[in-house]
Structure formats: C-alpha cells, structure tokens
Amino acid sequence: MHNAVGIPLNCGSFIGSNSPTYSFHKPSIGGDDFRLIASPITRVISQASSGILINKDVNLYRVSGATTITDYAIIVNQLVPGTYNITVTSSDTGILRNPDIYGVCSGVASGTVLLLASSSVNGSFSSISTSVNNPVGTTGVSFIGYVSGSLSKMCSDAIDVRIVDKVASFSKPIFSTQNHNSGIYVRNTGCWASGIDLTCISPWNSTDSVNRAGTLISPRHILFAAHYQINNGATIRFVDNNNNIITRTMVNKLTHPNYTPYQPDLTIGVLNSDVPSSIKFVKILPQNWTNYLPNLSYNYVVPCLVLDQEEKALISDLINLSSVANFSIPRNPKRYEFFENIVAGDSGNPAFLIINGELVLVTVWTYGGSGAGTHIAYYKDDINTMMIALGGGYTLTEISLNDLAYYV
Numbered sequence: 394m395h396n397a398v399g400i401p402l403n404c405g406s407f408i409g410s411n412s413p414t415y416s417f418h419k420p421s422i423g424g425d426d427f428r429l430i431a432s433p434i435t436r437v438i439s440q441a442s443s444g445i446l447i448n449k450d451v452n453l454y455r456v457s458g459a460t461t462i463t464d465y466a467i468i469v470n471q472l473v474p475g476t477y478n479i480t481v482t483s484s485d486t487g488i489l490r491n492p493d494i495y496g497v498c499s500g501v502a503s504g505t506v507l508l509l510a511s512s513s514v515n516g517s518f519s520s521i522s523t524s525v526n527n528p529v530g531t532t533g534v535s536f537i538g539y540v541s542g543s544l545s546k547m548c549s550d551a552i553d554v555r556i557v558d559k560v561a562s563f564s565k566p567i568f569s570t571q572n573h574n575s576g577i578y579v580r581n582t583g584c585w586a587s588g589i590d591l592t593c594i595s596p597w598n599s600t601d602s603v604n605r606a607g608t609l610i611s612p613r614h615i616l617f618a619a620h621y622q623i624n625n626g627a628t629i630r631f632v633d634n635n636n637n638i639i640t641r642t643m644v645n646k647l648t649h650p651n652y653t654p655y656q657p658d659l660t661i662g663v664l665n666s667d668v669p670s671s672i673k674f675v676k677i678l679p680q681n682w683t684n685y686l687p688n689l690s691y692n693y694v695v696p697c698l699v700l701d702q703e704e705k706a707l708i709s710d711l712i713n714l715s716s717v718a719n720f721s722i723p724r725n726p727k728r729y730e731f732f733e734n735i736v737a738g739d740s741g742n743p744a745f746l747i748i749n750g751e752l753v754l755v756t757v758w759t760y761g762g763s764g765a766g767t768h769i770a771y772y773k774d775d776i777n778t779m780m781i782a783l784g785g786g787y788t789l790t791e792i793s794l795n796d797l798a799y800y801v
Contacts, residue, residue: 427479429510429519431465432724435535438462446534449687449800450543453534461533463526467508468722468729481510536693542798544685544748545695551747552696552708552728559585561730565705568632573597578632585731586698586706589750592633593675594743596704599628603702606741608754609674611787612667614780618741618757618766619648622660629664633671641665647779649772656717657767658759661776663783675745675754676792678770682714687800689714691721696728697755699735699744699764707733709744709764711755716771718744718756720764735764753792 437443441458467481484507506525511518539546556564563583570579578596581587593609600623607615607629615629623629625646631639641664649659668674679685689695694710697720701707708731709720723729735742735758744764745752756766769776770791777788 427510427512427517427519429481429508429521430468430722431508431521431523432468433523434464434466435533436462436464437535445537447540450540450545450798451688451693452537452540454537455532455534457532459531459533460529461527461531463524465508465523466724466726468724468726478513479510480513481508483508540798544794544797545688545693547748547797548695548697548746551750552698553725555585556708556727556731559583565707565731567591567594567700567704567706568596571596571704573602576630576638578638579636580632580634584706589698589747589752590634590673591752592631592672593752594700594704595629595631597630598623600624603704604738604740606700606702606739606743606757607662608741608743608757609668609672610661610677610754610776610789611674611780611785612672613664613785613787614674614783615643615662615664616754616757616769616776617646617660617662618759619652619658619660620654620759621740622646622648623662625662631668631672633669635671637671639668639672641668645783647783649775649779655759657772657775658757659767659769659772659776659779661779661783663780663785667785674790675743675752676790677754677773678746679791679794680770680773682770682794684799684801685794685797686714694721694724695746696723696725697744697746698752700742701733701735701739702742705733707731711744711746714755714768714771716768717765718768720744722763735761737761748792748794749796751792 437456438460440456443456446453446455504525506523507520508523509520539549564585566581567584568578569581570577595607597603605621605623607617610616625643627643629641629643643662644665646660646662649657691712694712696708697711699707699709708723708728710723712721713719723732739758741757743757744755746755754769756768758764759766773789780788
C-alpha cells in the first residue's frame, strides 16, 4: 500500500450552522515565489546494440553496452502570480546548454551541479543540486510511448491532443463568465476541455459558495471530501451545456464509517430529487483497473483533468492508485503549462481520467501540493452501501473498458 503524497489541506470541517471562512492567495498560501525542478533524463551517446521492447502497455527502447549521460529537464514551478524575469544558471557553465526555462541541462562530466533559478525583479530564488553521471557499458531502457489500444494511451491522447495548440491562460477556465451572486454562468468554448461533458461538477453551494466542492455520482447523489462537506439543507447548483442553472437541495448525507482524518475522506449526500438528463453524473473505474493500467507509476504516468475552487481545467499526472490516488507535477512541458498546486480551499474538487470522451472520477482532493485523495473505485462497495442507505435508488456506475487492451 502506498501512502498519500503531500500534506492534508486542512480546509476545515463543518460543525453546526455557521460556515468558517478562509482567506489566502491562490495558487499558493505562502512560501517562495517559485520552485526549481530538475527532472533527470538519460541520454545515450553510443551503444553496442539496441532494440524495441514492449512491456504490456509501454513501448521501451532498450540499449546494451551503452555510454550515457544525465540530462535534466528544467522546470520552474511559479507559486505566486507575477512577472519575475526568471533566469536559470549553473555552477558549471559548461553544463547548462539552454538557459531558457523548460530547457535542458546537459551533463558533460560526473559530479554534483548546483542549479539556481533567480529573479532580477524581487530577489527571489530557488536552488537544487543535481547529480550528473557518465557511465560506460550500461544496459537500460527508456520510455517511448504507450501501446496503441491501451487505456494509458487513450487517456494520454485525450489530453495531449486537446492542449497541443492551446494557450493556458485562456484555456484553463471552464467558464468565461462565472457570477455566483447573480447565478450567471457561461461555459468557455476556448477551454481545452470544452466538448467534454463537465456538468457533473457543481460550481457553487449555499453553505460556502465556491468551496466544499461536490461531484455528482448518480442522478441523485453527490460526493464530497469528508473533512470539507456542506450541511444538510444546502442548495447546490449545476450548469448544463446550454448554461442553464439547475438547483437541488441536499437533504441527507453519510460519511464513510471508517473516516479518521484524513482517510477514507468520503461523504455522500442525497438530493431532494433527480437532476434532469441535461446534467450528467460521473462514472468510476472498474475494480479490475490494474489489468488496464499495469505499469502505472512515477515512470509511467497518465495525465488527468483536475479542478480547483476557481473552476479551472488543470492537469496533473496520476502516478499511483491504491486506497489513495497520488499525483505528480507533469514533466511534459506542455502539460505543465496547465498545472497548478492544490491548496487550501481546493478540498473536495475532483480529478478525472478521460476515457472514450467521458469523465471517470479518480479522487477528490484531500492533500495539497501535486494533489492526492481517496481512490474512489477502491471504496466502491462502501460507497454503494452508503448510497443505498441514503435512498434514491442508485449505485455507482463503472466505465466499460471492454474495447481496450487487457493485461494479465
């Protein structure tokens, strides 16, 4: 079993009739203005032999008798909005081939190299030490891509194809107009996720406005983070694809009986009536998901559409599913443009795989940073029991993966 990566968001729990309020700067609640990240890449200089190796759903390039060098993809994770004129320098001037952000630090010798990202505007900086290696005669493999017909490739393509020509600042917002006071919402046709049915997402509730997010898991049931739930009697808004507002009242709720902060961080609410068919509830992974994602790990990630309290379509890489779903900062530069840290107030917002053009719920946020939370499919039986106890006549719906490659 894998522990969650990150720390609890501590968004607060709802007790009594008065909702606590929080104030913070999005997308960060303190700390440095930016953070330097260096992701290692092994580059082959020469080899005795090479060939393609297939390991279930991944295509690998295998080399033997190789001389390699360590490169680093350089990413600066900006934590606070602003213009910083960030430059990246190296303690070995022969190593930093490309000083641009998202450039490559190319190893030319073995040893430790200090990288420094600094701002000439306000004096902020971030540094990291990297280890450069130049081994001879090694055998190794490198990732080429996912096998055609696999779930990993479908989920990766579903995001990568949609963002290839998008500018993040215009394409992250789900709504071009979002006026909670007047109840006016207009979907952003320029959002990279436009064309996917996002109506299961609730942008507002009467308990805490944009906070304490809920996701529709049946025509009458909604799921929250247990540590950040709304109260019974609250009004919940949904927005259909024609920008019409649908409201329902949450009349009862149950928290997972084994909830001890912060896992399993699940509360299910039941609405006073079914939503119309113009609002689409979300499906979940089947419980044999490991046969479709056999190599899921930090080395073989799958990108997900993830949300925050501002209703932005963000991207994080899914790296692990056990009882907890863990995510990492995207190492793919284009995906990284759509990444933001998960912070206090984002609790309960959902993370989805995109499968056959549909949203598939992976988790709702419990932990901050790159994001982590309870793996929904892992607790399918418990959630179904809670839904049945609440009434309404529904249980969770699994996505069909029958047309995809199955690995044993």
